[in-house]
Amino acid sequence: MNIYVCIKQVPDTEATILVKDGKSINEANVKWIISPYDEYAIEEALKLKEKLSGSKVTAVCLGPERAQNALRTALAMGADSAVHVDCAVVLDSANTAKALAHVIRADKDFGVVFLGRQAIDDDASQLHILLAEELSIPVATNVLAFAFDGQKVRVEREIDEGAREVIEMAVPCAVAAAKGLNTPRYASMMGIMKAKKIEIRKVTLAETGVGEAANLVSLLKLSSPAEKPQGRVIPGEPAAAVHELVKLLRDEAKVL
Amino acid sequence: MANIGLYIELKKGGFKKANRELLTLAAKSGHKVHAVVFCADPQPYMDELRGVQVVVQVQGADLSYQPDRYAATLAAVIEEFKLDAFLGAFSAQGKDLFPRLAAKAKAGLISDCLAVDLEKRQAIKPVYSGKLLAEYRVEGQRALFTVRPNVIPVEAVVAGSAPELKSMALDMTEPRTRIVEVIQSASQRVDLTEAEIIVSGGRAMKARENFVILEDLAKVLNAGVGASRAAVDAGFASSDMQVGQTGKVVNPKLYIACGISGAIQHFVGMKTSKVIVAINKDPEAPIFKKADYGIVGDLFTVVPLLKEEIKKALG
Numbered sequence A: 001m002n003i004y005v006c007i008k009q010v011p012d013t014e015a016t017i018l019v020k021d022g023k024s025i026n027e028a029n030v031k032w033i034i035s036p037y038d039e040y041a042i043e044e045a046l047k048l049k050e051k052l053s054g055s056k057v058t059a060v061c062l063g064p065e066r067a068q069n070a071l072r073t074a075l076a077m078g079a080d081s082a083v084h085v086d087c088a089v090v091l092d093s094a095n096t097a098k099a100l101a102h103v104i105r106a107d108k109d110f111g112v113v114f115l116g117r118q119a120i121d122d123d124a125s126q127l128h129i130l131l132a133e134e135l136s137i138p139v140a141t142n143v144l145a146f147a148f149d150g151q152k153v154r155v156e157r158e159i160d161e162g163a164r165e166v167i168e169m170a171v172p173c174a175v176a177a178a179k180g181l182n183t184p185r186y187a188s189m190m191g192i193m194k195a196k197k198i199e200i201r202k203v204t205l206a207e208t209g210v211g212e213a214a215n216l217v218s219l220l221k222l223s224s225p226a227e228k229p230q231g232r233v234i235p236g237e238p239a240a241a242v243h244e245l246v247k248l249l250r251d252e253a254k255v256l
Numbered sequence B: 001m002a003n004i005g006l007y008i009e010l011k012k013g014g015f016k017k018a019n020r021e022l023l024t025l026a027a028k029s030g031h032k033v034h035a036v037v038f039c040a041d042p043q044p045y046m047d048e049l050r051g052v053q054v055v056v057q058v059q060g061a062d063l064s065y066q067p068d069r070y071a072a073t074l075a076a077v078i079e080e081f082k083l084d085a086f087l088g089a090f091s092a093q094g095k096d097l098f099p100r101l102a103a104k105a106k107a108g109l110i111s112d113c114l115a116v117d118l119e120k121r122q123a124i125k126p127v128y129s130g131k132l133l134a135e136y137r138v139e140g141q142r143a144l145f146t147v148r149p150n151v152i153p154v155e156a157v158v159a160g161s162a163p164e165l166k167s168m169a170l171d172m173t174e175p176r177t178r179i180v181e182v183i184q185s186a187s188q189r190v191d192l193t194e195a196e197i198i199v200s201g202g203r204a205m206k207a208r209e210n211f212v213i214l215e216d217l218a219k220v221l222n223a224g225v226g227a228s229r230a231a232v233d234a235g236f237a238s239s240d241m242q243v244g245q246t247g248k249v250v251n252p253k254l255y256i257a258c259g260i261s262g263a264i265q266h267f268v269g270m271k272t273s274k275v276i277v278a279i280n281k282d283p284e285a286p287i288f289k290k291a292d293y294g295i296v297g298d299l300f301t302v303v304p305l306l307k308e309e310i311k312k313a314l315g
């Protein structure tokens, strides 16, 4: 099976994010990582490949030049090939889906497409579904368990209060990972060496026929939220402090 | 005047609180509001929906949630009633349904909105896990929004004349994505994304059994129980309880963090809580910089005391 995994490069979870000129972030000193949910997607793609002999994993990443580093990491983890959709402009989710679909559709034997349930930069939480709709294939999101019996894909996804929906889909299909699906592997030394020799195929945005002019959602402004003033520690022995806390919660904060 | 549509989400036939938040938002806009509800009998919900102008009842032989069918039906509703904007909750179902609808209706979707301006088709949503806020605009004919639960304060319904009742048939196309079973969770829990109060435990809980003391406190408060990733990864709590960047984003009026250090990845998942209380034995723990109220002490002493004190206070 030709397995695909779509990944996004985002700032590290620890990074302080500052606004630059109202519409973008200051990228100086930002360390870039693969969005954590996409790491679960990569892992699941690799696990599926290991079960199905003769299959291969292709990682696809849309983004500027630096996105190649994310693809190198995916290759080092075990992906066989990588496609970089070179895009320096801001696309909305629908256009990103179109551009990625262009790459995947070109392979008429594509099977399962793995993604993360959201990227931790724009947190738009919709690309995976828009991509699947673009490709006219079924899709499940927030997936915690994945199985393929050679015929169909069966997944479990978390809904409210820990309840789960069990979903069956024919292949090709798309699966969007949640935390808990697996534990992503680290790249081995050998993997890193091997990855260096693989050529990343580059696709220009023009080749995909997609442009930012067609965005259905446009970003107007980024800002930093107001920070809460620092709170206070209630002094005293536990019993006295707890007594005081309950009083404050009831009379001052009015949340009890 | 514009036509606004709301997706009314039912859970086991019950009316979700998030619906009331959407109804408040829509009523304030002054536009014609259409509430769309998938049910065999809308009567039980008519009191809740008495403030809207049109109730669209979707009927069908089997109304159990199938995302493809629901999305196709809603796309037809949007077409039929010429809806300019359509809103739902950013709930587990909303996250699954609205992007499908966006594709089918060829409309832009802004997800997880904190505020929506229906006039301008603009919304504010958190990005970078809430480290920044972004203002977006939907271009084109139709706009879709999902709204974060617990953000909009619910206001009393102002009822005008009784809503018009219309009906639509459920799309019966064979779904590509098929839900074959719903597994209920063993325990009856308060849903964290909608909870008013949350009691959370961290690595300091030391063992799964110890979560009982948090559950006892939660019972008194009718609260949900959450956990840090460290507690989940150590096996003390189940993964659906995880709050934070790779867990749930929660938004209660009161969040009580017990034995949680306050790492950025946890904080971004609960920072919009109205009031944060931290209980931690380390006075230097970063959580104290972010909490409204803190108590320095051993959670195994403080939490049971707190339960008793709250019991007393609530009489």
Ligand SMILES: Cc1cc2nc3c(=O)[nH]c(=O)nc-3n(C[C@H](O)[C@H](O)[C@H](O)COP(=O)(O)OP(=O)(O)OC[C@H]3O[C@@H](n4cnc5c(N)ncnc54)[C@H](O)[C@@H]3O)c2cc1C
Pocket (backbone or CB within 6 Å): A013, A036, B201, B202, B203, B204, B227, B228, B229, B230, B231, B242, B243, B244, B245, B246, B247, B248, B258, B259, B260, B261, B262, B263, B264, B265, B266, B269, B279, B280, B281, B282, B285, B297, B298, B299, B300
């Ligand atoms: C990509 C990524 C994603 C992440 N996503 C999340 C996420 O979604 N959610 C999340 O929570 N974390 C997340 N993390 C992990 C996060 O960085 C922290 O490691 C985690 O939040 C720490 O959990 P903790 O506070 O329970 O544990 P610790 O940091 O170990 O803190 C335990 C605290 O308990 C206190 N303590 C110990 N004993 C007692 C006692 N008896 N009484 C009172 N206090 C006591 C200690 O003083 C300490 O402050 C993520 C990390 C990464 C890299």
